[in-house]
Amino acid sequence: MADHRGHIMTDTMNTQHNDSASDPELLRRWRLILGRYAGQPNSVAMSPRDQQIDHALDYLYGREYQGRGLLRTPGSGGSLDPSAIKAVDWLQRTRTLFPQDVFERIQQHAVEKYQLAELLQDPDVLRSLEPNQALARTLLGMRGRLSAQMRDAVQDVIRQVVEEITRCLRPQFVNALVGRRNRFRRSHMPSAQNFDWRATIAANLRHYDLASGRLVIARPIFNARVKRHLPWDVILCVDQSASMLDSVMYSAVVAGILSSLPTVNVKLVVFDTSVVDLTHLAADPVQLLLTVQLGGGTDIGRAMQYCETLVRTPQRTVVALISDFEEGALPGPLLASVQRMTEARVKVLGLAALDEAARPVYDHTMAQRLAGRGAEVAALTPAHFAEWLAEVMA
Numbered sequence: 153m154a155d156h157r158g159h160i161m162t163d164t165m166n167t168q169h170n171d172s173a174s175d176p177e178l179l180r181r182w183r184l185i186l187g188r189y190a191g192q193p194n195s196v197a198m199s200p201r202d203q204q205i206d207h208a209l210d211y212l213y214g215r216e217y218q219g220r221g222l223l224r225t226p227g228s229g230g231s232l233d234p235s236a237i238k239a240v241d242w243l244q245r246t247r248t249l250f251p252q253d254v255f256e257r258i259q260q261h262a263v264e265k266y267q268l269a270e271l272l273q274d275p276d277v278l279r280s281l282e283p284n285q286a287l288a289r290t291l292l293g294m295r296g297r298l299s300a301q302m303r304d305a306v307q308d309v310i311r312q313v314v315e316e317i318t319r320c321l322r323p324q325f326v327n328a329l330v331g332r333r334n335r336f337r338r339s340h341m342p343s344a345q346n347f348d349w350r351a352t353i354a355a356n357l358r359h360y361d362l363a364s365g366r367l368v369i370a371r372p373i374f375n376a377r378v379k380r381h382l383p384w385d386v387i388l389c390v391d392q393s394a395s396m397l398d399s400v401m402y403s404a405v406v407a408g409i410l411s412s413l414p415t416v417n418v419k420l421v422v423f424d425t426s427v428v429d430l431t432h433l434a435a436d437p438v439q440l441l442l443t444v445q446l447g448g449g450t451d452i453g454r455a456m457q458y459c460e461t462l463v464r465t466p467q468r469t470v471v472a473l474i475s476d477f478e479e480g481a482l483p484g485p486l487l488a489s490v491q492r493m494t495e496a497r498v499k500v501l502g503l504a505a506l507d508e509a510a511r512p513v514y515d516h517t518m519a520q521r522l523a524g525r526g527a528e529v530a531a532l533t534p535a536h537f538a539e540w541l542a543e544v545m546a
Contacts, residue, residue: 208246243294273298279309284313285398285401288313310438311438314404314405317405321409355373385469389475390422391452399506421455425454452486453481463496471499473500476505476513476515477515477519514531528544
């Protein structure tokens with residue numbers, strides 16, 4: 153256990169002996185390496201984050217001591233009871249505490265050495281959990297290691313999560329992209345984006361309540377939208393490297409929504425160091441998510457060169473690169489491809505990756521270089537991406 157845990161902590165903190173390091177710092181690191189079974193586990197002061205790291209590691213590597221028949225200190229930490237809910241919580245917490253490569257190693261230990269994946273091998277248990285994005289992320293990250301009998305249960309969870317995200321995002325895209333507002337036509341479909349407050353006030357002035365000093369809205373008025381007649385081609389170029397799980401999930405939903413709109417022709421390309429055209433799955437985000445292979449390196453230039461070959465009408469084409477812009481190959485082909493497309497009047501958008509808390513995580517230097525070649529780069533939530541698309545396609 154100490155060997156596995158020690159390697160994890162060494163990778164996490166890049167721990168090497170340093171004569172200039174203070175004794176308390178060395179003690180803290182050794183305490184995290186050895187865990188609660190250090191000689192005097194409570195003699196070293198640890199920050200709240202250190203305590204979270206210690207607890208996360210003990211949840212997994214404490215099984216080594218337990219397997220050897222060593223007793224745990226009463227009241228000294230969380231239980232190792234085989235609870236699927238705790239396993240999911242532990243996986244999500246561990247993902248936030250460690251770098252991606254370290255998390256992947258911990259997950260590999262959990263599955264291969266400590267059989268933690270067995271806690272997620274019961275379809276009935278999985279279906280009893282509340283479907284949410286955290287659970288979907290965990291299942292997508294582990295789906296290659298889950299048993300065949302779990303396939304339908306995993307697909308059910310992914311479908312429920314996708315449907316919920318779609319329910320929230322679809323009105324944004326429909327309102328933004330189906331057509332611009334027509335102030336001379338009314339609509340019976342209530343929508344905040346189409347609400348005509350001036351006409352609503354004018355039409356309801358007779359309902360003004362003198363006693364309360366309030367205007368009672370008996371009939372809100374909404375504008376209709378002008379339908380677009382000439383379709384646009386939208387090419388989504390999605391980075392599927394390991395750090396892009398959340399962005400891949402939202403990209404799949406966005407592709408599904410756009411595919412349902414009559415004014416948009418969608419093409420979908422995913423890439424790491426290879427490029428795969430998944431346009432045939434663009435309308436089915438569930439199957440898309442179950443198809444993408446997360447992980448690997450990143451060759452953005454190769455992907456953008458492929459997307460360049462898909463352009464038919466440059467002046468009515470949007471190429472949206474959804475990535476953290478961490479180019480693993482030489483940047484020349486990427487920058488040259490972007491410049492060629494923008495000079496041909498293709499709208500090239502760079503949508504920076506967001507983490508689980510919707511914080512932008514991307515290479516700022518590369519983003520600036522892309523902008524210098526004519527691309528428009530922004531870090532936006534999917535809902536704001538809809539508005540951005542509408543502005544570009546206006």
